[in-house]
Amino acid sequence: MNFDLTEEQKTIIDAAREICEAEFAPKANEIDKTGIFPKENLEILAKYDLSGIPIPEAYGGLGADFMTWAIVGEEIAQACSTTSAIFGANILCIYPIYMFGTEEQKQKYLVPLAKGQKLGAFALTEPSAGSDASSGIAVAVKDGNEYVLNGSKMFITNADEADIYVVTFKTHLARGARGMSAFIVEKGTPGFIFGKQEEKMCYHALPNCGLTFQDCRVPADNLLSQENRGFRVAMETLDVGRIGMAVGAIGLAKAALKKAIKYAKERIQFGQPISSFQAIQHKIADMATEIEAAELLMLKAVWLKDQNRPFSSIAAMAKLYASEMCNRVTNQAVQIHGGYGLVREYTVERYLRESKLFEIVEGTSEIQRSVIAGHVLK
Numbered sequence: 001m002n003f004d005l006t007e008e009q010k011t012i013i014d015a016a017r018e019i020c021e022a023e024f025a026p027k028a029n030e031i032d033k034t035g036i037f038p039k040e041n042l043e044i045l046a047k048y049d050l051s052g053i054p055i056p057e058a059y060g061g062l063g064a065d066f067m068t069w070a071i072v073g074e075e076i077a078q079a080c081s082t083t084s085a086i087f088g089a090n091i092l093c094i095y096p097i098y099m100f101g102t103e104e105q106k107q108k109y110l111v112p113l114a115k116g117q118k119l120g121a122f123a124l125t126e127p128s129a130g131s132d133a134s135s136g137i138a139v140a141v142k143d144g145n146e147y148v149l150n151g152s153k154m155f156i157t158n159a160d161e162a163d164i165y166v167v168t169f170k171t172h173l174a175r176g177a178r179g180m181s182a183f184i185v186e187k188g189t190p191g192f193i194f195g196k197q198e199e200k201m202c203y204h205a206l207p208n209c210g211l212t213f214q215d216c217r218v219p220a221d222n223l224l225s226q227e228n229r230g231f232r233v234a235m236e237t238l239d240v241g242r243i244g245m246a247v248g249a250i251g252l253a254k255a256a257l258k259k260a261i262k263y264a265k266e267r268i269q270f271g272q273p274i275s276s277f278q279a280i281q282h283k284i285a286d287m288a289t290e291i292e293a294a295e296l297l298m299l300k301a302v303w304l305k306d307q308n309r310p311f312s313s314i315a316a317m318a319k320l321y322a323s324e325m326c327n328r329v330t331n332q333a334v335q336i337h338g339g340y341g342l343v344r345e346y347t348v349e350r351y352l353r354e355s356k357l358f359e360i361v362e363g364t365s366e367i368q369r370s371v372i373a374g375h376v377l378k
Contacts, residue, residue: 001299001300001303003067003299003303005067005071008064009064009065009067009068009071012053012062012064012068012072013068013071013072013075015048016048016050016072016075016076017075019044019048019050020075020076020078020079020080021079023041023044024041024044024076024079024080024083025078025079025080027041027080028079028080028081028082028083028347029344029347029350031080031082031083031204031205032082032202032203032204032205032350033204033344034204034205035204035205036205037161037205037206037207038080038082038083038086038205039161041080041083041086042083042086042116042119043116045083045087045116046115046116046117047116049061049062049116050062050072050116051090051113051114051115051116052094052113052114052115052116053068053069053072054066054068054069054091055094055098055110055114059098059106059107059110059111059114060110060111060112060113060114060115061114061115065306066240066243066302066305066306067299067302067303067306069091069302070243070244070247070298070299070302073087073088073244073247073248073251074247074250074251074254075251076251077247077248077249077250077251077252077254077255078251078252078254078255078258079255081203081248081251081252081255081351081354082203082205082206084247084248084251084252085157085203085206085248085357086119086157086158086161086206088241088244088245088247088248089120089121089122089157089158090113090119090120090121090158091240091241091244092120092121092122092166092237092240092241092244093113093120093121093122093158093162093164093165093166094110094113094114094120095236095237095240096122096166096182096224096233096234096236096237097109097110097113097166097184097224098110099233099236100182100224100225100233101184101224102221104221105184105221105222105224109164109184112163112164113164118162118163118164119158119161119162119163119164120158120162120163120164120165120166121156121157121158121159121162121164121165121166122156122157122165122166122167122237122241123153123156123159123165123166123167123168123211124136124153124168124234124238125153125154125155125156126138126151126152126153126154127152127154127210131363131364131366131367133168133177133231133234134176134177134180134231135176136151136168136169136170136180137151137170137173138150138151138152138153138167138168138169138170138213139151139169139170139171139173140169140170140171140181140183141171142171142220143217144220145219145220146217146218146219146220147169147171147183147217147218147219147220147222147223148215148216148217149167149169149183149185149191149192149213149215149216149217149218150213150214150215150216151169151212151213152195152210152211152212152213153167153210153211153212154195154210154211155198155208155210155361156208156209156210156211157206157207157208157361158206158207159194159207159208159209159210159211160187160194160207160209161207162187163186163187164184164185164186164187165184165185165186165187165211166182166183166184166185166224166233166237167182167183167184167185167211167213168180168181168182168183168230168231168233168234169181169182169183169213169230171227171228171230172228175228177231178228178231179228180228180230180231180234181223181224181225181226181227181228181229181230182223182224182225182229182230182233182234183218183222183223183224184218184222184224185213185216185218185222189216189217189218190216190217191213191214191215191216191217192211192212192213192216193211193212193213193214194209194210194211194212195209195210195211195212196209196210197209201353201356202350202353202354202356202357203354203357238362238363239311239312239315240305240315241362242301242315242316242318242319242362242363242368243298243301243302243305243311243315243318243319244362245319245322245323245358245361245362246294246297246298246301246315246318246319246321246322246323247298248358249294249319249322249323249325249326249355249358250291250294250295250298250322250325250326252326252330252351252354252355252358253287253290253291253294253322253325253326253329253330253355254291255351256287256326256329256330256332256333256348256351256352257284257287257288257291257329257333259333259337259346259347259348259351260283260284260287260332260333260336260337260348261275261284263336263337263340263346264280264284264336267338274336280336283332283335283336284336286332287328287329287332287333290325290328290329291325291329293321293325294318294321294322294325294326295322297314297317297318297321297322298318298322300314300318301314301315301317301318312371312375313371313372313375313376316363316368316371316372316375317368317372319358319362319363319368320365320368320369320372322358323355323358323359323365324359324365326355326358327352327355327356327358327359329355330348330351330352330354330355331352331355333348333351333352334348334349334351334352
């Protein structure tokens with residue numbers, strides 16, 4: 001494996017870093033405080049062709065690889081984790097349409113998503129089906145040239161701000177995972193209703209409301225892949241999503257480490273910077289080592305993806321380790337700040353709150369361990 005970046009990759013990533021530092025970072029705390037969706041940040045991503053990084057130019061994307069997408073994602077996460085979460089959730093709609101969509105679906109839906117003209121969301125979780133995704137009871141019944149959708153989804157990132165949704169329904173309820181199908185649904189379709197926004201401990205500007213479908217009719221042409229193949233669509237999408245979770249966790253942890261180092265060098269106690277004390281040095285050494293280890297796992301998963309090689313197991317490992325690492329690193333960043341670590345002005349308390357998301361979303365740590373064990377024991 002070679003993780004050296006090409007000149008083109010470096011150019012894209014350096015430009016993204018400058019954009020993030022200038023445009024996103026100064027507003028990140030205010031976004032968390034106000035809970036206002038940062039639509040202007042998405043417009044900036046679209047302006048610089050960063051909405052569809054790994055999608056070919058023929059479909060409106062930048063035509064780069066997933067390695068570039070991942071490292072740009074890290075830069076976004078370091079600057080503004082809310083924008084990073086929106087960016088990551090968007091790929092969960094873009095990817096399945098790119099991988100499984102017809103040419104007509106790609107032209108109609110993928111192109112505006114990759115260009116950043118539209119925002120996407122992926123809806124799998126239901127009130128009764130979280131970790132056990134195959135147990136969902138939302139149903140789709142074919143009626144002539146249409147499917148009639150009924151059921152509910154919850155904890156859907158980017159809803160109700162998204163324009164295009166990839167949503168799973170059972171076309172054969174009794175068949176479990178083998179009876180699941182995926183559909184593309186547009187915002188504004190009659191019978192497609194948004195539920196209440198959840199009040200969360202973190203990511204206050206990130207919409208996570210429920211979706212309800214009441215006799216919602218979509219054209220049969222909106223079926224993604226084939227009938228009863230939706231579970232495969234969902235699982236392959238989640239593999240990419242798990243890389244995205246690792247990317248976000250690593251970016252957030254890097255931001256926390258930077259804050260901790262800066263504070264440790266500036267904070268004077270007992271006549272010297274606390275960075276001179278071995279206790280603080282060891283914390284920082286552990287934080288840096290864990291971030292490096294998580295990043296190497298993530299880079300391996302992305303490299304495998306770009307090489308068209310199996311990456312599901314490594315993606316789960318990267319997601320598991322990076323998410324739990326992020327919690328440890330942000331917790332230590334608060335500890336290094338002492339009392340100031342609890343003060344919103346110093347940011348690290350937000351990082352700690354936000355770190356918990358990564359251990360739950362796109363499959364809990366417990367599910368990741370089951371996925372990994374399944375691969376190891378096969």
